[in-house]
Amino acid sequence: MAAKTQEFSISSLQEKPSKELEEGIKKAKEELFNLRFQRATGSLPNPSRVKKLHKGIARMNTLLRERELGIIEEPKAQETDKGKKKETSQAPEGEKAGQKA
Numbered sequence: 172m173a174a175k176t177q178e179f180s181i182s183s184l185q186e187k188p189s190k191e192l193e194e195g196i197k198k199a200k201e202e203l204f205n206l207r208f209q210r211a212t213g214s215l216p217n218p219s220r221v222k223k224l225h226k227g228i229a230r231m232n233t234l235l236r237e238r239e240l241g242i243i244e245e246p247k248a249q250e251t252d253k254g255k256k257k258e259t260s261q262a263p264e265g266e267k268a269g270q271k272a
Contacts, residue, residue, distance in 0.1 A: 179227030184234055188245055192231045199228050 184192065203224045209215040237243045 179223065179230055181230065184230055185243070186246055189235060189238055192235055196228055196231050196235075199224050199231070203228070 184195075187195070203221065206215060206221050206224070210218070210221070215221075234243070238245055
């Protein structure tokens with residue numbers, strides 16, 4: 172159960188890019204939909220999961236909105252840009268060094 176509480180923690184959600192958050196919202200809403208049916212039929216095994224999903228969806232929506240408004244920046248986009256710069260900067264240097272030699 173401890174792993175499920177970490178699923179919607181602020182620190183773990185802030186590390187995810189916006190696309191992953193949008194997918195997470197979609198999955199959480201689907202799970203919430205299924206849990207509502209289970210509650211209606213009386214076969215809901217973990218009623219507290221409904222509350223956790225509501226809070227998780229709200230946290231993800233909040234992070235997305237903060238990114239839209241520019242309050243916080245998306246972390247993964249910066250890391251991938253740095254990785255691309257390293258890859259592209261290494262290849263031309265190797266080619267230039269080979270051509271000069």
